[in-house]
């Protein structure tokens with residue numbers, strides 16, 4: 043059976059400040075091309091790594107449009123909640139968000155910690171984003187109930203192949219019984235790799251909200267699993283770049299791509315800036331709250347409430 047994996051499209055109605063093209067049109071083209079791939083390649087199931095929308099509160103017209111697009115794919119779409127999908131990094135808020143509407147409209151199905159059987163002997167576990175996720179690699183451990191089945195783990199966490207900054211989890215530190223580990227959140231992506239019998243894949247973000255170095259241009263990952271003999275764990279994959287994608291020089295204001303070190307410096311500076319001004323995207327304000335709260339050892343309940351309040355007062359499209 044064939045699975046198509048995508049992650050982090052960050053669908054939004056307005057343009058990111060860094061883009062000179064029409065972002066929402068570019069996202070529409072990408073999703074329509076994916077619909078074609080699903081039909082041409084006879085894809086059975088789609089798995090989505092989260093950050094479907096850039097904000098939990100995008101416009102109703104945008105949500106309606108994507109309900110239609112996702113339904114036109116005519117295959118089940120299993121998703122997890124990313125950091126941008128929920129309010130205050132809190133998965134309990136899903137029903138109030140744009141993702142919640144997609145679920146209620148039956149356009150996507152939410153994965154959870156209880157394995158979902160998406161095909162005979164093929165199970166998927168989903169780990170939504172939470173700000174606690176990367177505190178301990180053990181948070182990525184999932185257990186297999188039947189050794190002969192194929193277990194897929196889908197996560198929205200800062201899983202990386204080499205040290206990053208802030209909180210992250212290295213692939214090599216993850217112990218899991220999953221045969222396949224599909225990750226979103228880290229937009230540059232990394233080269234697929236097999237570690238301790240688990241195949242790790244992150245093709246990178248479908249939407250480009252920032253001009254960063256990437257491993258692949260915006261792509262989908264097509265997985266072919268021999269479901270007749272699951273015990274053989276025969277999983278083929280290919281990363282397929284989308285044809286409608288134009289070079290980054292034609293979509294970004296600045297030609298120079300940010301290297302990791304520069305990105306880190308900018309993000310640190312943004313955090314300092316957010317102490318002085320309210321003119322920042324809510325995501326930066328939330329990172330700042332988390333940073334200070336951790337330094338000050340603020341109670342979890344208070345952190346949760348503070349993150350929700352920031353989202354409530356800074357909602358935008």
Ligand SMILES: [Mn+2]
Nearest residue numbers: 050093124227
């Ligand atoms: Mn993202």
